[in-house]
Amino acid sequence: MASVCEVEGISPFFQVRQTDFGGRECFSRVPLKEGTVVLEANDCVGACIAHEFRKEVCHSCFLYRNGTNMKFKLTYGDVAELLTPEVKLSEKGFSGAGLWFCLESCKLEYLKRPHIVELIECYEILLRTLKIMQKKTVEQEPGPDLQVMSGEIIECAWREINNSWIPKIERMKLTKRLNELPFFAEEEYNCARFVARALFSLKHLDPQSKTMATFRTLQSNELSKITRFPVLLNFQIVVFKSLYVLLPESFRKDLSTELFRHIMGSEYGNSFGIWEQQKVLEGREFLGYSVFPRASYFNHSCDPNITKCRVGSTMLFTLNKDVPKDEPLCIDYSSLLSQPVVKRRQILKENWFFDCLCTRCVSELQTIH
Numbered sequence: 001m002a003s004v005c006e007v008e009g010i011s012p013f014f015q016v017r018q019t020d021f022g023g024r025e026c027f028s029r030v031p032l033k034e035g036t037v038v039l040e041a042n043d044c045v046g047a048c049i050a051h052e053f054r055k056e057v058c059h060s061c062f063l064y065r066n067g068t069n070m071k072f073k074l075t076y077g078d079v080a081e082l083l084t085p086e087v088k089l090s091e092k093g094f095s096g097a098g099l100w101f102c103l104e105s106c107k108l109e110y111l112k113r114p115h116i117v118e119l120i121e122c123y124e125i126l127l128r129t130l131k132i133m134q135k136k137t138v139e140q141e142p143g144p145d146l147q148v149m150s151g152e153i154i155e156c157a158w159r160e161i162n163n164s165w166i167p168k169i170e171r172m173k174l175t176k177r178l179n180e181l182p183f184f185a186e187e188e189y190n191c192a193r194f195v196a197r198a199l200f201s202l203k204h205l206d207p208q209s210k211t212m213a214t215f216r217t218l219q220s221n222e223l224s225k226i227t228r229f230p231v232l233l234n235f236q237i238v239v240f241k242s243l244y245v246l247l248p249e250s251f252r253k254d255l256s257t258e259l260f261r262h263i264m265g266s267e268y269g270n271s272f273g274i275w276e277q278q279k280v281l282e283g284r285e286f287l288g289y290s291v292f293p294r295a296s297y298f299n300h301s302c303d304p305n306i307t308k309c310r311v312g313s314t315m316l317f318t319l320n321k322d323v324p325k326d327e328p329l330c331i332d333y334s335s336l337l338s339q340p341v342v343k344r345r346q347i348l349k350e351n352w353f354f355d356c357l358c359t360r361c362v363s364e365l366q367t368i369h
């Protein structure tokens with residue numbers, strides 16, 4: 001018998017239960033009608049717009065208009081009045097923190113978010129550093145050629161950071177620390193922005209909140225992901241070191257290797273794509289990704305009873321059929337439900353690290369064999 005999971009009260013419509021096979025799953029508490037919105041997720045912990053779309057997506061509402069640039073860039077005047085004794089951004093060389101908006105009102109909405117100037121400071125530091133990096137023509141040292149990856153190699157790499165690199169940095173004066181900054185490019189920069197956003201969210205989240213409780217219990221797919229892409233280990237270490245050297249003290253003090261690895265590991269397989277909004281699924285642009293902890297317990301089915309839909313920066317989860325009590329509530333992870341069963345399962349395995357055994361897959365597999 002499935003037992004109730006430690007995360008209770010996410011939604012009045014469903015309950016998260018531990019299943020017999022070790023995972024967790026959402027079950028309807030009562031019979032529910034088609035059209036019921038079982039979860040409205042606006043508690044995004046981390047989000048990131050892909051670098052190539054940075055000027056084409058509104059950072060407040062995620063609007064995308066066929067590749068046209070957003071008109072409203074963040075200016076120094078916008079942030080000047082938000083500055084605090086801790087956050088002192090200078091006007092000279094202000095780059096707009098890489099933030100673009102569709103409307104002046106969207107920009108104002110964004111600036112109203114509590115403590116947002118702290119995050120803007122992090123984004124600005126990262127962007128300025130990226131620009132300096134881009135002017136350098138650095139011969140990038142090839143990382144170690146890791147063909148075989150294991151949990152032990154990952155642990156060993158992070159132990160080295162904890163036992164040797166961090167203590168070394170901590171002994172240095174702030175100005176000297178910049179010498180320890182690894183070279184990074186757009187990919188690392190974008191990932192660093194995602195982690196900075198997550199640190200910012202966690203810093204200001206109520207520790208007792210459901211979002212915080214669910215974030216802590218998110219499953220990490222670190223080992224599966226890095227085993228599949230061994231270069232990611234080095235990539236993560238570059239991002240971690242860059243953040244550790246560059247972030248203001250108030251963020252760095254929260255930045256442990258454990259937290260960093262949980263942010264990264266739970267993003268793999270748990271994040272929701274920020275897709276261009278249009279009716280036809282094929283050919284939509286993948287604009288970025290975001291993590292909504294409370295929405296992370298929906299399992300996948302190739303015949304899902306929940307349709308997910310993005311409205312601005314909020315994700316809505318709506319029943320697409322009537323469901324009885326105690327029914328598993330599932331979404332589609334892949335957006336590839338029209339693909340044949342073998343292809344579909346292959347994509348799910350590669351990106352979400354599981355063998356789909358939903359009723360549709362099981363029945364379609366039987367017709368093949």
Ligand SMILES: [Zn+2]
Nearest residue numbers: 058061102106
């Ligand atoms: Zn907007």
Ligand SMILES: [Zn+2]
Nearest residue numbers: 302356358361
């Ligand atoms: Zn399936």
